[in-house]
Amino acid sequence: AQSVSQHNHHVILSEAASLELGCNYSYGGTVNLFWYVQYPGQHLQLLLKYFSGDPLVKGIKGFEAEFIKSKFSFNLRKPSVQWSDTAEYFCARPGGYNKLIFGAGTRLAVHP
Amino acid sequence: NAGVTQTPKFQVLKTGQSMTLQCAQDMNHEYMSWYRQDPGMGLRLIHYSVGAGITDQGEVPNGYNVSRSTTEDFPLRLLSAAPSQTSVYFCASSPPQGLAGDVSSYNEQFFGPGTRLTVL
Numbered sequence: 001a002q003s004v005s006q007h008n009h010h011v012i013l014s015e016a017a018s019l020e021l022g023c024n025y026s027y028g029g030t031v032n033l034f035w036y037v038q039y040p041g042q043h044l045q046l047l048l049k050y051f052s053g054d055p056l057v058k059g060i061k062g063f064e065a066e067f068i069k070s071k072f073s074f075n076l077r078k079p080s081v082q083w084s085d086t087a088e089y090f091c092a093r094p095g096g097y098n099k100l101i102f103g104a105g106t107r108l109a110v111h112p
Numbered sequence: 113n114a115g116v117t118q119t120p121k122f123q124v125l126k127t128g129q130s131m132t133l134q135c136a137q138d139m140n141h142e143y144m145s146w147y148r149q150d151p152g153m154g155l156r157l158i159h160y161s162v163g164a165g166i167t168d169q170g171e172v173p174n175g176y177n178v179s180r181s182t183t184e185d186f187p188l189r190l191l192s193a194a195p196s197q198t199s200v201y202f203c204a205s206s207p208p209q210g211l212a213g214d215v216s217s218y219n220e221q222f223f224g225p226g227t228r229l230t231v232l
Contacts, residue, residue: 034220099160
């Protein structure tokens with residue numbers, strides 16, 4: 001069965017620090033990869049997605065992710081976080097026809 | 113477009129009560145899904161539908177029923193609520209693959225605002 005692993009469950013950073021959140025996906029199946037963000041009290045919003053082509057994907061709000069096929073990874077990065085980036089971040093991949101499998105999520109807290 | 117809408121936003125039930133969570137989308141998406149979100153477990157698929165009249169079970173279907181009579185609506189029914197069903201429920205929709213040649217939208221899901229359900 002397809003799976004997604006997020007190894008960092010809680011991350012605490014100060015403003016202006018760099019961010020990298022890990023995501024590993026299982027072998028096989030369609031490799032579309034997504035990062036969603038959920039701000040406190042809000043619904044999930046798409047940050048970025050990888051479908052094919054350039055393995056470095058740029059998303060909204062200065063986020064980017066790199067697809068490394070040899071490592072089965074799709075880590076999310078941001079060079080300088082802001083307090084407004086405090087949220088929960090989910091990595092996801094298809095688990096069948098138009099179904100997504102989500103990682104457990106990473107809660108990011110950014111302190112001013 | 114309103115996108116994906118869900119009602120109610122909050123609900124408190126007693127054990128054994130039944131209720132229906134409503135979900136609607138105005139994007140003419142064929143695919144709709146229900147997920148539940150629990151701390152430390154991400155989102156888990158409850159039921160999904162690939163079009164009007166067609167539904168199927170996801171990862172955690174027990175205790176829930178769905179139906180899809182129209183493209184727009186996909187209600188989730190709790191027949192006899194249990195404390196284990198306390199969760200946040202998200203409805204999502206997605207276009208079919210290759211819609212209008214935009215293959216980059218394949219598998220992308222659009223989420224509603226969620227319903228926070230507490231079962232006492």
